[in-house]
Amino acid sequence: MSPAKMAATREVTGPWDKVYEHIDRSFPAHVARFQEFVRQKSVSPLNVGMDDCARLVSGYFKDLGCQRVDIVDTPLYPVVYGEYDGGNPHTWLVYLMYDTQPVEGEKWTSPPFDAKIVEKKGLGKVLIGRGAINSKGPMTAFLNAMKSIREVTGKIPVNLLLIAEGEEEMGSRSLPGFVEKYMPRLKKADTVFMPLPAMDERGLTKVFVGVKGLAYLELECSGALWGRGPTDHDIHSSSKTIVDSPVWRMIKALSTMVSEDGNRILIDGFYDEVLPPGGKDLRLLDALAKTFHPDQMKIEIGDVDQFIGGTGDMRALLERYLYQTTLNIDGIWGGYIYPGSKTVLPHKVECKIDIRLVPNQSGEKQIERVRQHLAKHGYSDIAVKKLHTYPWAKADPDSPIAQAHVAALESFGYQTEVWPHAPGTGPWYLFTDPPLSLPCVIGGLGVGARAHAPDEYFVIEGEPGVSGFAECEKAFVRTVYEYLRLVGNQK
Amino acid sequence: MSPAKMAATREVTGPWDKVYEHIDRSFPAHVARFQEFVRQKSVSPLNVGMDDCARLVSGYFKDLGCQRVDIVDTPLYPVVYGEYDGGNPHTWLVYLMYDTQPVEGEKWTSPPFDAKIVEKKGLGKVLIGRGAINSKGPMTAFLNAMKSIREVTGKIPVNLLLIAEGEEEMGSRSLPGFVEKYMPRLKKADTVFMPLPAMDERGLTKVFVGVKGLAYLELECSGALWGRGPTDHDIHSSSKTIVDSPVWRMIKALSTMVSEDGNRILIDGFYDEVLPPGGKDLRLLDALAKTFHPDQMKIEIGDVDQFIGGTGDMRALLERYLYQTTLNIDGIWGGYIYPGSKTVLPHKVECKIDIRLVPNQSGEKQIERVRQHLAKHGYSDIAVKKLHTYPWAKADPDSPIAQAHVAALESFGYQTEVWPHAPGTGPWYLFTDPPLSLPCVIGGLGVGARAHAPDEYFVIEGEPGVSGFAECEKAFVRTVYEYLRLVGNQK
Numbered sequence: 001m002s003p004a005k006m007a008a009t010r011e012v013t014g015p016w017d018k019v020y021e022h023i024d025r026s027f028p029a030h031v032a033r034f035q036e037f038v039r040q041k042s043v044s045p046l047n048v049g050m051d052d053c054a055r056l057v058s059g060y061f062k063d064l065g066c067q068r069v070d071i072v073d074t075p076l077y078p079v080v081y082g083e084y085d086g087g088n089p090h091t092w093l094v095y096l097m098y099d100t101q102p103v104e105g106e107k108w109t110s111p112p113f114d115a116k117i118v119e120k121k122g123l124g125k126v127l128i129g130r131g132a133i134n135s136k137g138p139m140t141a142f143l144n145a146m147k148s149i150r151e152v153t154g155k156i157p158v159n160l161l162l163i164a165e166g167e168e169e170m171g172s173r174s175l176p177g178f179v180e181k182y183m184p185r186l187k188k189a190d191t192v193f194m195p196l197p198a199m200d201e202r203g204l205t206k207v208f209v210g211v212k213g214l215a216y217l218e219l220e221c222s223g224a225l226w227g228r229g230p231t232d233h234d235i236h237s238s239s240k241t242i243v244d245s246p247v248w249r250m251i252k253a254l255s256t257m258v259s260e261d262g263n264r265i266l267i268d269g270f271y272d273e274v275l276p277p278g279g280k281d282l283r284l285l286d287a288l289a290k291t292f293h294p295d296q297m298k299i300e301i302g303d304v305d306q307f308i309g310g311t312g313d314m315r316a317l318l319e320r321y322l323y324q325t326t327l328n329i330d331g332i333w334g335g336y337i338y339p340g341s342k343t344v345l346p347h348k349v350e351c352k353i354d355i356r357l358v359p360n361q362s363g364e365k366q367i368e369r370v371r372q373h374l375a376k377h378g379y380s381d382i383a384v385k386k387l388h389t390y391p392w393a394k395a396d397p398d399s400p401i402a403q404a405h406v407a408a409l410e411s412f413g414y415q416t417e418v419w420p421h422a423p424g425t426g427p428w429y430l431f432t433d434p435p436l437s438l439p440c441v442i443g444g445l446g447v448g449a450r451a452h453a454p455d456e457y458f459v460i461e462g463e464p465g466v467s468g469f470a471e472c473e474k475a476f477v478r479t480v481y482e483y484l485r486l487v488g489n490q491k
Numbered sequence: 492m493s494p495a496k497m498a499a500t501r502e503v504t505g506p507w508d509k510v511y512e513h514i515d516r517s518f519p520a521h522v523a524r525f526q527e528f529v530r531q532k533s534v535s536p537l538n539v540g541m542d543d544c545a546r547l548v549s550g551y552f553k554d555l556g557c558q559r560v561d562i563v564d565t566p567l568y569p570v571v572y573g574e575y576d577g578g579n580p581h582t583w584l585v586y587l588m589y590d591t592q593p594v595e596g597e598k599w600t601s602p603p604f605d606a607k608i609v610e611k612k613g614l615g616k617v618l619i620g621r622g623a624i625n626s627k628g629p630m631t632a633f634l635n636a637m638k639s640i641r642e643v644t645g646k647i648p649v650n651l652l653l654i655a656e657g658e659e660e661m662g663s664r665s666l667p668g669f670v671e672k673y674m675p676r677l678k679k680a681d682t683v684f685m686p687l688p689a690m691d692e693r694g695l696t697k698v699f700v701g702v703k704g705l706a707y708l709e710l711e712c713s714g715a716l717w718g719r720g721p722t723d724h725d726i727h728s729s730s731k732t733i734v735d736s737p738v739w740r741m742i743k744a745l746s747t748m749v750s751e752d753g754n755r756i757l758i759d760g761f762y763d764e765v766l767p768p769g770g771k772d773l774r775l776l777d778a779l780a781k782t783f784h785p786d787q788m789k790i791e792i793g794d795v796d797q798f799i800g801g802t803g804d805m806r807a808l809l810e811r812y813l814y815q816t817t818l819n820i821d822g823i824w825g826g827y828i829y830p831g832s833k834t835v836l837p838h839k840v841e842c843k844i845d846i847r848l849v850p851n852q853s854g855e856k857q858i859e860r861v862r863q864h865l866a867k868h869g870y871s872d873i874a875v876k877k878l879h880t881y882p883w884a885k886a887d888p889d890s891p892i893a894q895a896h897v898a899a900l901e902s903f904g905y906q907t908e909v910w911p912h913a914p915g916t917g918p919w920y921l922f923t924d925p926p927l928s929l930p931c932v933i934g935g936l937g938v939g940a941r942a943h944a945p946d947e948y949f950v951i952e953g954e955p956g957v958s959g960f961a962e963c964e965k966a967f968v969r970t971v972y973e974y975l976r977l978v979g980n981q982k
Contacts, residue, residue: 045831104829106724170831212729216832223795232794233597236943237845238703238914240817242798242808247820248753255746262739303723303838304714307733317733326731329738330835335822336843338595340536341661341707341878343845343916344821344943347794352827354728354834387832423729425834452727452835 019152019477023470026148031460031469034140038115038129044077044099044170054078057098057164064147066162074174077166081182084160089490090483091159093189093431093438096139097168100131106454123201123447123466126457133448135196137458139164141446141469142195145476157489158480161189171216171388172427179430189438191401192431195476197444200296203414203465207443209402210421211428213357213392215366220383221250222348227381230347234335237343247334250349253379257327263308265327267373273360277323280397281420289315291417321423326356356425363389393428394421399439404483408475409445414467446472510643510968514961517639522951522960525631529606529620535568535590535661545569548589548655555638557653565665568657572673575651580981581974582650584680584922584929587630588659591622597945614692614938614957617948624939626687628949630655632937632960633686636967648980649971652680662707662879663918670921680929682892683922686967688935691787694905694956698934700893701912702919704848704883706857711874712741713839718872721838725826728834738825741840744870748818754799756818758864764851768814771888772911780806782908812914817847847916854880884919885912890930895974899966900936905958937963
């Protein structure tokens with residue numbers, strides 16, 4: 001048994017027991033649905049399979065028992081909306097996403113859309129596929145869990161408003177419009193839940209009550225915009241003696257933005273709104289510093305040997321991880337990028353940059369600062385194109401949904417960390433900010449990793465001490481019952 | 492008639508007249524062979540079609556009348572060697588190349604391997620295709636020309652040693668081995684000729700008696716080599732707060748190599764061996780400064796509006812163009828380089844760099860200086876991989892072959908510039924350096940451009956004043972006769 005696995009401290013029997021048995025009996029069918037979902041591509045940045053996947057999700061919602069299922073058109077990809085009304089006093093808004101990142105340029109040991117189940121050392125049987133952990137596995141588990149409750153007990157004891165968007169990986173561009181349009185219906189919700197386990201092999205699981213924000217932009221440096229260098233296409237590089245290079249220009253411009261080590265951002269005012277941790281965050285951070293294991297994190301992130309600043313001061317590392325903003329180059333490309341040699345002077349170079357936003361930063365303001373920085377250093381010809389921004393979001397770590405979820409996870413004997421916010425990003429502000437101002441939690445049981453990376457996986461059948469797909473479903477079931485125990489089954 | 496078109500000053504009739512008539516009669520068949528050659532892909536950097544193209548070339552050599560044709564195996568792609576022995580006192584070594592650059596990432600208005608003939612404004616009918624000017628058009632024209640002489644007069648009055656290599660675009664890696672192996676045969680040559688017209692729409696044509704050298708290298712900055720940052724694959728960018736970025740490292744490292752404007756190389760000793768022009772070069776340079784038209788060059792290079800240092804001082808511009816070395820980034824790539832947003836912290840970034848070598852620079856030395864520069868600035872983990880180097884080469888501008896070729900070109904009424912060396916590169920040192928130490932010239936009639944770029948073309952039928960494919964062939968014919976007029980038809 002893993003060190004983090006504790007004795008269960010709460011009721012060991014309850015209405016969930018028969019649901020758990022049902023989940024165990026239904027295991028092959030439940031896993032098959034997960035595989036079906038992964039095999040249906042839904043790569044939003046490249047517009048692959050989006051409509052087909054939306055239809056598949058609407059079928060899942062109907063199968064769950066939703067009385068209302070809408071495939072809601074948006075300027076880009078549909079939002080699938082489902083309502084399950086059990087005539088209950090309490091209503092959960094459940095945020096789901098059906099889109100995934102691309103796989104282009106990644107090397108997978110098992111094809112990313114085969115959803116094969118393979119043995120992974122130290123973990124057990126895992127499903128390998130794009131979206132396995134982010135987020136088709138957790139979504140399927142949640143829907144299986146709720147359906148199991150209905151099948152065993154006749155009805156789900158909380159009403160559900162299910163929102164599955166197809167643009168999470170593109171900045172949820174259409175979600176604000178959807179939320180506005182459906183506001184009269186969404187106002188029925190008491191709380192928000194997102195099924196997304198963040199658990200390690202030791203059995204320690206993370207629960208998040210907030211997210212960082214994100215600003216995503218592209219820079220273009222080109223002869224066409226600059227008025228120097230090749231203006232239309234890459235030219236023979238023998239001209240470099242007398243023709244300027246947009247690539248060198250981009251490198252010089254980028255170089256002004258960060259310190260020698262690449263880690264301190266030198267853009268004026270970039271850190272101005274960054275707030276140090278305060279309020280309830282301080283309590284959570286102190287607790288985290290005791291359980292947080294950087295070695296484990298190295299495994300989860302995947303093949304990182306060294307952290308900036310080292311691991312001597314755990315609290316400092318955590319503070320840096322959660323409360324620092326970033327200026328990250330996600331990709332850079334220009335000129336001849338294929339094997340062998342081609343002698344060209346490129347006419348254009350582009351890069352993608354993401355900025356992680358922490359409280360109290362604004363994405364628009366940070367992008368404007370990038371623009372001003374370029375102008376200040378004489379690079380106003382370099383085009384700055386905003387792809388999207390997400391504000392950060394924070395919710396109360398002591399809300400009923402947060403407490404209920406932690407209780408549910410711990411009932412399985414797993415140690416739980418409550419994180420003040422995730423280092424990642426999601427469109428939570430739509431639910432945690434006014435007018436909805438709902439409490440929220442992100443979590444679950446289940447081990448998965450390598451989101452946005454090759455060989456993304458989710459554990460199906462874990463070795464002893466490693467939570468599998470069935471336990472993932474059971475924890476969602478238990479969260480419902482723990483929630484009702486806390487808030488009562490009345491309004 | 493274009494301003495550069497002059498009255499022909501030499502004999503207007505001769506043995507070439509009947510050959511010219513034959514060329515005019517054979518025009519459709521001659522153009523068809525050019526199209527066939529372009530349609531046979533031979534992209535050496537990507538290993539596409541190389542063996543098939545070598546076989547096609549060997550057929551052309553046999554068809555010309557070569558008594559000996561060898562497809563010579565090398566470590567990479569075959570050299571096709573042909574000998575035509577007419578029992579003549581003089582022997583030309585003719586350097587040809589049958590490989591081309593890739594087309595990946597380029598936007599063509601006509602498919603690069605269709606070899607379509609289209610109307611191009613201000614020029615006439617042009618063949619569009621990869622290799623059109625560099626160098627399948629000129630090579631086909633040369634072979635057609637020699638064959639026409641044989642068909643009309645019974646034999647070609649110079650012996651030919653034809654060398655067609657398949658690795659010119661990869662640094663002619665196997666050519667030194669071939670030259671060594673065939674040295675006893677190659678020693679029969681008096682002179683070297685490379686058919687490669689460099690003519691503009693005004694009818695001004697360039698002839699080269701040398702080439703710059705080239706060093707081609709790749710840099711790799713990665714977490715695996717550095718020991719920091721992601722070591723194996725791109726990871727989720729939310730980790731940027733605590734994980735270093737190889738991309739930022741590469742940008743910082745590259746930024747140390749050049750001045751703010753990207754044009755002065757800051758690597759210690761980089762310019763140490765650069766020689767100012769001297770000897771016969773000074774005379775040629777003075778002449779060039781009078782005829783060189785930067786506006787024309789802008790058209791040839793393709794869509795360049797501004798030259799470094801401007802065009803106020805033509806001689807200074809030319810000196811910079813011909814006698815300066817370069818450090819050019821041919822391509823850079825790392826992370827997510829596809830449409831849309833993907834939030835990753837890349838584990839690796841790579842770039843390709845070419846260095847143009849002028850007299851008296853050495854490629855190996857310059858690459859070593861790049862390595863030392865990186866080490867000096869703390870970047871010794873950045874890998875420097877040599878792809879290939881070419882030494883520069885220079886020959887006498889007053890040699891019989893150079894004089895004969897200029898006379899041939901001028902016999903058609905076109906103004907000719909003799910360049911001390913080309914801004915581009917070729918494996919000429921193998922022939923101009925000991926033990927062969929042969930005089931050489933590179934040239935021809937005919938208008939083509941956009942080598943290494945999309946919509947590469949060669950004029951087939953020019954508008955008035957624009958040389959076409961038939962005139963290209965005729966000028967090669969005339970070069971043979973002008974050469975014999977100068978050296979006599981005896982040893």
